[in-house]
Amino acid sequence: MTPEPHLRRDGAWVGASVPRREDPRLLAGRGRFVDDIVLPGMLHAQFVRSTAAHARITAVDLSEVRAVPGVVAAFSAEDLDLDDITAELDRPAHEFVPTSMPVLARDRVRYVGEPIAIVIARDPYAVEDGLEAAVVEYEELEPVVSDTAALAEGAPLVHDNAPANTLVDVSLFATEGIDDVFAEADCVVRIRTKTGRQNALPLETRGVVADWDDRDEQLRVQTCTQVPHQVRTVLSRCTGLQERQVRVTVPDMGGGFGQKCVVGREEIAAAAAALRLRRPVKWIEDRRDALTAAFLAREQRYDVRAAFDAEGRILAIDADVVCDMGAYSCYPFTAGIEPLMASAEMPGVYKLPAYRVRGRAVTTNKAPTAPYRGVSRPQYVMVVERLMERAARELGMDPVEIRRRNVITVFPYTGINNITYDPGSYRESLDLCEQVLRDEGWYDVRGSADRVIGIGYACFSERTGYGSGAFAQRKMSVVPGFDISEVRMDTSGALVVTTGTMSHGQSHETTMAQIVADRLGVPIDRIRIQQGDTDRITYGWGSFASRSITIGGSAVAAASRKLGDQLREIAAHLLEADVDNTELDGESGVRLRDAPDRRLSFIEIADVAYLRAHLLPKNVGPGLTATASFDVGGDGTFSNATHGVVVELDRGTGGVEILRYVCVEDCGVAIHPQVVEGQCRGGIAQGIAGALFEQVTYDDAGQPLCPSFMEYKVPTAAEIPDVEIHHLETPSAFTESGAKGAGEGGTIGAPAAVLNAVNDALRSTGVELDDTPIARETVHRALEAGS
Amino acid sequence: MKPAAFTYHRARSVAAAVGLLNDLGDDAKIIAGGQSLVAMMNFRLARPEHLIDIGRVPGLDHIRRDGAALRIGALVTHHAVETADLGTDFAVVSDAMRWIGHLPIRTRGTVGGSLAHADATAEWCLLAVLLDAEIVAEGSGGRRTIPAGEFFQGVFTTALEPDELIVEVVFPRPAPRAALTEYAERRGDFATVAAAVDLDAPRVVLGGVATVPLRVPSAEAVLMTDGPRIPAGEAAAAAIDPRDEPGVSAHYRRALTRTLVERACEEAAAR
Structure with missing residues (x-):
């Protein structure tokens, strides 16, 4: 049973697109990113990286490296002697095989770019001179460079403990009698698709500055991570330090998109080197390493059948999902992140009566993968939305109409996947999106004889704010559900609010402050949000999976409410009134309900709480702080959206141009609508990138073929269309502000909508394309054959 | 992505640059806008021992009609050509500039650099062949003019001698269509x-x-x-x-x- 939303939308701050508090410093170039940090005596690090995709290391000789002018030190795995990074799932051995990821490769390398040794020098130039002097001898092994090669009979093993190169093999659902459903269905359609390997590609590459502080007995690590506490944990485990001996702080960040929500080997190695040398060490990943050796994502293969009745109602989905996770499981999520997401959530927005799925993660000799904005949802939404359009075509139905017949309209809805969906606007977003394109005349344009134009849609929801329960259900052994927030008021009545989430560009300093401002009636310029400091924040899971506003924002709200109660209690005592007769007055004060003229400002209350504590009520201690935690109830909350895209194809080149992009989104209560729109646009750009441009490729020997932006075709502003965004609002009952997550939706909808639009444009050719990124040559060939 | 060490020389004249090329031999490279060379050096695909910077050599930054012909100095940037009014006679040249990289690249990259680099897809190289351009080079033997049809010899290979640098490109005839x-x-x-x-x-x-x-x-x-x-x-x-x-x-x-x-x-x- 879903509780009723308890949100009251009476706040002046939530819902307002106030000027972002981050903007003045970021726009004026006064942001402080990792690479801006300069410490006295700071050294620079880079890594000797494997040049072989799969090999035994027979020798690592760094003696010449150490002789290079400017080089201060060079360490191999043996020198640093660090424990491995191992991520686990609570699943039996036939479902999950863990990998031990050494911080520096010891006896074996499993991808080109794998770090083997760290070189530390006085300047970034000498470091690279040092790298060139390293001698690594390999005994090459046969590389495994694709999922099909990994699963082939007799394939070489990437990890000796992982038979058939399979790290995860789970069959989460298998509805009884599903084969009969397919046998008797009026219409069965099948999609086989492969999606390209991508790089989340934050503008700011990864990086760290670490130094040892003798007074605090601490390794101070300034790193650009989405998960500071998890970096602390791994660093502590790898080095043997107690966690109190590690302080991780995070400066301004230029994006993460998931690539920085896992712990990187390089940040651990650089910190360990600083610990060893007792000197500050900086590592800034260069773009070549960022493109070849950083965490990648998204390379998946689907073979999915769907059964429909004659009226277009979906009856069953039978899916086989193989995810090419590369060389190692990432910490803390493991290689299970993609297959588990796809398996659990694929039914999506549709009323699906029968479902069977097998999800596998295979290991290959390619750079390892991490969650990337959307995590599997861009792919399975693409598959399901292709199934819808293909079935519509087979049945002679309108592709929007077939969706209308299938979307969930009555909430809460418990799906075949045992997930209970809270209320959303699936049908409404679909209707509105289609209406916008019709009103703008795109269906007429589509009909013009001399142009090749198609219209495509994606209708989807995404679970945001996964609570501990939801992650536990996936049998993660590290369960990132809750968040803790502390609110502290000082004697000036101003507030410092901690959050365990970690803004890497999403404006939490503004949006979290808006939440606090409404709860306590304090303007946002009197509120500072404190994030990204493991010494100052009790514990945090950071930011990923669209959890920051849903979970972190709710913890912030709960702690604020608690402090408000405390302020009222002190005020009631001082005003000699009953606490029930007090309320916050919205203007940094407490007043009496029955006598609003009698009030105390927060400054007056703080004065007592700190400076004249003898005046406090007996049961209230000195100081003004409140701490609260929050976890998401139920199965979490589901944002939803429909994307509609109009594309034009170029017969002469196979070129694909997006003429119109409309997004109708519903993330519940938008704390800051402009920030939500920024998230949509950025996400859509990354989704379009996956559909049309980006792909990390390797040759048969496992050598990466995209070491620069010449080869890895991240789209530029010239390729990304203007996006029109419409908002619907179905508040969530599961979060304090009624907000649902908004970080990933854009990325999720775009590939499906673009691919459907391209296929619609190809409707007269008889060709259907299902793989991404869409090759222009393939489009050209289809148009050539069809003309 | 940091270049290997090199020695930097600033040439104040074409003659000085030629003299340095003569003295330093194969280990020297001319640098102007650096839009191709620096990227290759950062990848350490190019590792010249010496860089001869001609960026401040006077007299190489003209865009000038000379009768029917159009003369463009080697140090003229793509952006300068893009924004110059070359009239209908040579609109093809200024219009072609929009295809070169991105604006920051066009504001630094030079005509002479692009021709000398001789990428087979480079706009300047196509224009040179299209319009029967004459490439004016200076070396220790003095100035000579090389027809575009003979200038490009292979992958990143030109008719320039090791001690020569491009000083000007001349487009001899208008091309209004x-x-x-x-x-x-x-x-x-x-x-x-x-x-x-x-x-x-x-x-x-x-x-x-x-x-x-x-x-x-x-x-x-x-x-x-x-x-x-x-x-x-x-x-x-x-x-x-x-x-x-x-x-x-x-x-x-x-x-x-x-x-x-x-x-x-x-x-x-x-x-």
Whole structure:
């Protein structure tokens, strides 16, 4: 049973697109990113990286490296002697095989770019001179460079403990009698698709500055991570330090998109080197390493059948999902992140009566993968939305109409996947999106004889704010559900609010402050949000999976409410009134309900709480702080959206141009609508990138073929269309502000909508394309054959 | 992505630069805008011992009509040409600049640098062949003029002697009905195929289909007899001999060639 939303939308701050508090410093170039940090005596690090995709290391000789002018030190795995990074799932051995990821490769390398040794020098130039002097001898092994090669009979093993190169093999659902459903269905359609390997590609590459502080007995690590506490944990485990001996702080960040929500080997190695040398060490990943050796994502293969009745109602989905996770499981999520997401959530927005799925993660000799904005949802939404359009075509139905017949309209809805969906606007977003394109005349344009134009849609929801329960259900052994927030008021009545989430560009300093401002009636310029400091924040899971506003924002709200109660209690005592007769007055004060003229400002209350504590009520201690935690109830909350895209194809080149992009989104209560729109646009750009441009490729020997932006075709502003965004609002009952997550939706909808639009444009050719990124040559060939 | 160590020299005159080239030999490279060379040095694909910076050499930054001809100094940036008013006679030159990389690249990259680098898809290289340009080079033997048709000799290889640098490019004849167009998946990328046509000469030149900018006499012959029509594209597509490459088959490259020659013809005819 879903509780009723308890949100009251009476706040002046939530819902307002106030000027972002981050903007003045970021726009004026006064942001402080990792690479801006300069410490006295700071050294620079880079890594000797494997040049072989799969090999035994027979020798690592760094003696010449150490002789290079400017080089201060060079360490191999043996020198640093660090424990491995191992991520686990609570699943039996036939479902999950863990990998031990050494911080520096010891006896074996499993991808080109794998770090083997760290070189530390006085300047970034000498470091690279040092790298060139390293001698690594390999005994090459046969590389495994694709999922099909990994699963082939007799394939070489990437990890000796992982038979058939399979790290995860789970069959989460298998509805009884599903084969009969397919046998008797009026219409069965099948999609086989492969999606390209991508790089989340934050503008700011990864990086760290670490130094040892003798007074605090601490390794101070300034790193650009989405998960500071998890970096602390791994660093502590790898080095043997107690966690109190590690302080991780995070400066301004230029994006993460998931690539920085896992712990990187390089940040651990650089910190360990600083610990060893007792000197500050900086590592800034260069773009070549960022493109070849950083965490990648998204390379998946689907073979999915769907059964429909004659009226277009979906009856069953039978899916086989193989995810090419590369060389190692990432910490803390493991290689299970993609297959588990796809398996659990694929039914999506549709009323699906029968479902069977097998999800596998295979290991290959390619750079390892991490969650990337959307995590599997861009792919399975693409598959399901292709199934819808293909079935519509087979049945002679309108592709929007077939969706209308299938979307969930009555909430809460418990799906075949045992997930209970809270209320959303699936049908409404679909209707509105289609209406916008019709009103703008795109269906007429589509009909013009001399142009090749198609219209495509994606209708989807995404679970945001996964609570501990939801992650536990996936049998993660590290369960990132809750968040803790502390609110502290000082004697000036101003507030410092901690959050365990970690803004890497999403404006939490503004949006979290808006939440606090409404709860306590304090303007946002009197509120500072404190994030990204493991010494100052009790514990945090950071930011990923669209959890920051849903979970972190709710913890912030709960702690604020608690402090408000405390302020009222002190005020009631001082005003000699009953606490029930007090309320916050919205203007940094407490007043009496029955006598609003009698009030105390927060400054007056703080004065007592700190400076004249003898005046406090007996049961209230000195100081003004409140701490609260929050976890998401139920199965979490589901944002939803429909994307509609109009594309034009170029017969002469196979070129694909997006003429119109409309997004109708519903993330519940938008704390800051402009920030939500920024998230949509950025996400859509990354989704379009996956559909049309980006792909990390390797040759048969496992050598990466995209070491620069010449080869890895991240789209530029010239390729990304203007996006029109419409908002619907179905508040969530599961979060304090009624907000649902908004970080990933854009990325999720775009590939499906673009691919459907391209296929619609190809409707007269008889060709259907299902793989991404869409090759222009393939489009050209289809148009050539069809003309 | 930091270059290997090198010695930096600033030349104050062409003669000084030539003198340095003579003294330093093969280990020296001329640098002007650095838009190709620095990237290669950062990847350590190029590791010159010496860089001779000609960026402040006076007298190489002119864009000037000289009778019918257009003379452009080696240090003129793409952006300067893009924003110069070259009139209808040489609109093809200024219009072609928009295809070169991105604005920051165009504000630094130079005409002479692009010609000397001799990438087979580079716009300046195509324009030079298209418009029968003369490349003026200076070396220890003095100045000489190299016809564009003899200048490009292979992959990143030109007729320049080791002690020579480009000082000027001269476009001897107006080309009011000429155009250059390209195809790449992204704006600013190196062209998969580029096509330039001059309907009056006539000339058809292709980039991205051979190791040098490729003139296509058979397509030019079509233009001579038939005027700007689709057959020129067909002729150009038939004349090239591309290989299958990942992502771009020979068949696709031929098709792009046909399309781009047709479009360049249309654009030129519409001037």
